[in-house]
Amino acid sequence: MNVDFSPAEQAFRQEVLTFLDTKLPANIRHKVLNGKRLVRDDFMRWQRILFDYGWGAPYSPKDAGGTGWNHTEIAIFDNECVDAGAPGLIAFGQKMLAPVLMAFGTPEQKAHYLPRIFKGEDFWCQGYSEPGSGSDLASLKTKAEKVGDKYIVNGQKIWTTQAQFADWIFCLVRTSNEGRPQQGISFLLIDMKSPGVSVRPIIMLDGEHEVNEVFFDNVDVPVANLVGEENKGWTCAKYLLSHERTGLNLVAVCKRWMRRLHHIARTEMANGKPLIEDTHFRDRLAQCEMELMAHEITLLRTLAAIAKSGSPGPEASIIKIRASELTQSIIELSMYAAGPEALAHIPEALDPAWHGDVGGYDYTPIVAGEYLNMRKLTIFGGSNEIQRNIIAQHVLGL
Amino acid sequence: MEFSLAEEQQQMQDSLRRYLEKSYTFDDHRAQLKSSDKSTGIHWQAFAEFGLLGIGIPDDCGGLGDTTSVSGEGVFSEDTMIVMASIGRSLMVTPYLATVVLCGSVLRQLKTNIDCAAALAAIAAGEKKMALATYERQGRYQLSHVATTATLTADGYILSGTKTVVIHGDVADSLVISARIKNTVSDKQGIALFLVDKNTPGLTVRGYATNDGMSAADLSFAALHLPAAAMISDDGYPILERAIGYGIAALCAEAVGAMEALNEQTLEYSKNRKQFGVAIGTFQALQHRMVDMFIATEQARSITILVALKAGSRDDEQRDDERRKVIAAAKALVGQSARYVGQQAVQLHGGMGVVDELAISHYFKRLTAIDMTFGDSHYQRGQLGELLAA
Numbered sequence: 135m136n137v138d139f140s141p142a143e144q145a146f147r148q149e150v151l152t153f154l155d156t157k158l159p160a161n162i163r164h165k166v167l168n169g170k171r172l173v174r175d176d177f178m179r180w181q182r183i184l185f186d187y188g189w190g191a192p193y194s195p196k197d198a199g200g201t202g203w204n205h206t207e208i209a210i211f212d213n214e215c216v217d218a219g220a221p222g223l224i225a226f227g228q229k230m231l232a233p234v235l236m237a238f239g240t241p242e243q244k245a246h247y248l249p250r251i252f253k254g255e256d257f258w259c260q261g262y263s264e265p266g267s268g269s270d271l272a273s274l275k276t277k278a279e280k281v282g283d284k285y286i287v288n289g290q291k292i293w294t295t296q297a298q299f300a301d302w303i304f305c306l307v308r309t310s311n312e313g314r315p316q317q318g319i320s321f322l323l324i325d326m327k328s329p330g331v332s333v334r335p336i337i338m339l340d341g342e343h344e345v346n347e348v349f350f351d352n353v354d355v356p357v358a359n360l361v362g363e364e365n366k367g368w369t370c371a372k373y374l375l376s377h378e379r380t381g382l383n384l385v386a387v388c389k390r391w392m393r394r395l396h397h398i399a400r401t402e403m404a405n406g407k408p409l410i411e412d413t414h415f416r417d418r419l420a421q422c423e424m425e426l427m428a429h430e431i432t433l434l435r436t437l438a439a440i441a442k443s444g445s446p447g448p449e450a451s452i453i454k455i456r457a458s459e460l461t462q463s464i465i466e467l468s469m470y471a472a473g474p475e476a477l478a479h480i481p482e483a484l485d486p487a488w489h490g491d492v493g494g495y496d497y498t499p500i501v502a503g504e505y506l507n508m509r510k511l512t513i514f515g516g517s518n519e520i521q522r523n524i525i526a527q528h529v530l531g532l
Numbered sequence: 533m534e535f536s537l538a539e540e541q542q543q544m545q546d547s548l549r550r551y552l553e554k555s556y557t558f559d560d561h562r563a564q565l566k567s568s569d570k571s572t573g574i575h576w577q578a579f580a581e582f583g584l585l586g587i588g589i590p591d592d593c594g595g596l597g598d599t600t601s602v603s604g605e606g607v608f609s610e611d612t613m614i615v616m617a618s619i620g621r622s623l624m625v626t627p628y629l630a631t632v633v634l635c636g637s638v639l640r641q642l643k644t645n646i647d648c649a650a651a652l653a654a655i656a657a658g659e660k661k662m663a664l665a666t667y668e669r670q671g672r673y674q675l676s677h678v679a680t681t682a683t684l685t686a687d688g689y690i691l692s693g694t695k696t697v698v699i700h701g702d703v704a705d706s707l708v709i710s711a712r713i714k715n716t717v718s719d720k721q722g723i724a725l726f727l728v729d730k731n732t733p734g735l736t737v738r739g740y741a742t743n744d745g746m747s748a749a750d751l752s753f754a755a756l757h758l759p760a761a762a763m764i765s766d767d768g769y770p771i772l773e774r775a776i777g778y779g780i781a782a783l784c785a786e787a788v789g790a791m792e793a794l795n796e797q798t799l800e801y802s803k804n805r806k807q808f809g810v811a812i813g814t815f816q817a818l819q820h821r822m823v824d825m826f827i828a829t830e831q832a833r834s835i836t837i838l839v840a841l842k843a844g845s846r847d848d849e850q851r852d853d854e855r856r857k858v859i860a861a862a863k864a865l866v867g868q869s870a871r872y873v874g875q876q877a878v879q880l881h882g883g884m885g886v887v888d889e890l891a892i893s894h895y896f897k898r899l900t901a902i903d904m905t906f907g908d909s910h911y912q913r914g915q916l917g918e919l920l921a922a
Contacts, residue, residue: 263883269807269882270808273807292883336887336889337887337888337889338886338887338888338893339878339886339888339897402670402672403670403672404672404674405674405718406717406718412914414910414913414914414917470908470910473904474696474697474904474905475669475696477697477742477743477744477748477901477904478697478740478741478743478748479741479743480740494669502900503743505900506893506896506897506900509875509878509879509885509886510886512879513878513879513882513885513886517882518879519815519818
């Protein structure tokens with residue numbers, strides 16, 4: 135047994151590091167590493183840079199125009215990108231829609247949409263949840279009625295991340311009320327510029343605009359935008375879930391935030407000494423460190439299992455739960471370490487151009503907002519309660 | 533042994549709650565958050581009319597005098613707890629803590645000073661808002677950490693230094709400021725207290741909103757000249773300690789009010805929100821969570837009762853020690869409960885818990901801020917540990 139990367143994997147890692155060192159724009163790196171607000175252009179620009187390097191589709195197989203990397207290489211790539219301060223690739227296009235198109239799309243759909251994702255020409259968002267359908271996604275009601283050669287879509291999606299930047303949205307819509315709810319769902323691609331599509335921002339508790347409601351009012355969608363068979367959309371959604379779970383590992387984010395936490399602990403003073411020397415605080419820091427060590431190895435075990443058998447073993451279900459809770463612990467401790475000055479509400483501080491006086495350090499105006507924002511981790515992406523149900527049923531057999 | 537409110541207290545709580553339910557709804561709160569007027573003037577007048585600004589203020593200074601639950605010499609009023617719990621319950625933005633509790637507590641201990649007596653009367657009459665400026669950067673909750681200096685001159689003092697996160701310092705008409713007249717930075721002795729008008733030349737007040745909807749200020753003193761009479765105490769530490777103790781008791785009460793509201797709203801949501809064809813409140817995992825939130829709130833309420841009774845203990849060695857332990861324990865436990873209830877209320881509301889539009893996240897932010905005021909739960913537990921080991 136060993137937990138080391140193979141020589142080939144290490145060489146790959148070095149290749150990624152060199153790429154990031156030379157190609158990641160300094161201003162984007164600065165924004166990401168300092169918790170500043172990102173805009174659409176940051177994501178699209180980075181996507182284009184990757185494409186120009188030949189890495190425009192890091193999660194896709196070679197025969198679909200991708201890099202053909204295995205799960206371990208993907209994890210190494212993601213890890214180093216986060217570490218270096220690259221913006222997360224627009225997950226919805228790359229990680230969610232692209233695999234679905236490859237598995238269920240027509241040759242025309244693949245030829246049209248995939249290159250536009252990989253080149254950074256189309257920004258995609260995901261239309262899944264509805265006000266009445268969160269954990270119970272299958273109960274969704276947004277209706278797509280077939281009339282001639284088009285669907286007429288009416289309804290509403292919610293929690294649509296970055297819909298305000300998006301050119302397109304892929305939606306689960308209801309095309310039949312017969313049978314079980316899952317049996318009447320279709321996977322539909324909708325142009326955000328279609329008449330009848332409107333976006334309403336939802337402001338979160340940190341004051342930022344990240345998610346939205348998207349309304350569909352008699353929106354015409356060509357039948358050609360249906361992916362897979364009508365009423366077989368739930369199969370597409372389930373296909374994605376099996377791919378998704380290791381993606382939400384957040385190991386690299388945890389590591390970067392642990393490094394910052396150490397910095398905070400050595401900068402802030404308590405009782406005339408650096409906070410790191412306060413044993414009460416240090417115990418909690420140690421707790422985060424040991425949980426992170428375990429979490430990273432669980433991720434590696436999962437990757438190794440996928441490499442051997444092609445599908446994630448039971449370890450994969452633990453990943454999302456631990457990732458979300460550990461990230462929350464680290465940012466919570468970071469906020470407490472930064473102290474009461476972190477309570478100041480300075481939204482301008484998230485603007486990359488701002489250089490005001492915060493009465494603290496660089497991290498002071500950032501960490502509380504991150505603490506508040508990260509409460510979403512245990513809720514979005516399949517709530518941790520649902521994840522525990524999955525483990526109970528499918529792992530423990532309860 | 534008696535844990536019920538007296539009749540007049542019950543009436544006071546009822547009328548205050550009625551007022552807040554009518555005049556400070558969540559919509560009012562959201563309007564307040566957008567407003568540039570952080571002083572909540574209308575409500576301050578209403579508080580004056582209700583007599584709430586006179587709570588804990590001696591009757592010979594125009595206040596309501598000593599009320600029930602006097603434990604020895606220091607007074608910490610149950611009435612204050614009622615007001616603070618109602619504030620917590622309604623999310624009200626108000627400088628009540630800063631003015632009536634913190635500064636009221638400091639000035640009350642110094643009421644033989646004519647300026648302090650006048651300030652107390654102004655507070656009780658609703659004429660003055662005040663703030664206590666004592667904490668400094670890198671002091672990290674340590675009350676004796678005062679690096680701001682007060683240098684003696686021919687006709688007074690010159691203050692030099694900074695203060696940080698002064699609660700409601702941005703709306704204060706005058707401030708109580710601690711500054712060191714002798715000894716080193718963390719020495720408990722040598723700390724003086726000054727009463728300073730906000731318009732005094734040399735005093736810079738930089739106000740800002742805080743995440744929880746309240747506001748605060750950082751102060752800086754650049755050659756701040758004060759007359760000798762501005763010094764109201766040359767031994768400020770014991771006075772500050774007692775005042776912060778009352779402030780802690782008050783925050784505990786506010787937190788309990790907020791937690792109660794969160795539990796009620798979460799329970800209601802769990803009964804109405806349906807997924808998979810049933811109310812989510814029927815899921816056992818969520819039921820147990822809500823039970824744990826309820827228990828945490830009740831424990832917080834219990835220790836808040838204890839700290840209300842003990843925060844004003846008479847100054848003798850044994851009681852002093854007991855008082856300090858209870859204050860640390862209360863702040864630590866209420867902080868833990870507040871964090872737990874706040875986080876879980878958000879979690880149980882699903883996506884709705886993290887939006888600005890609903891009250892849930894606002895209560896969560898206020899509870900977070902309460903935990904980080906006057907010593908977070910980790911710090912206070914450490915303090916308790918040291919007291920236990922001594």
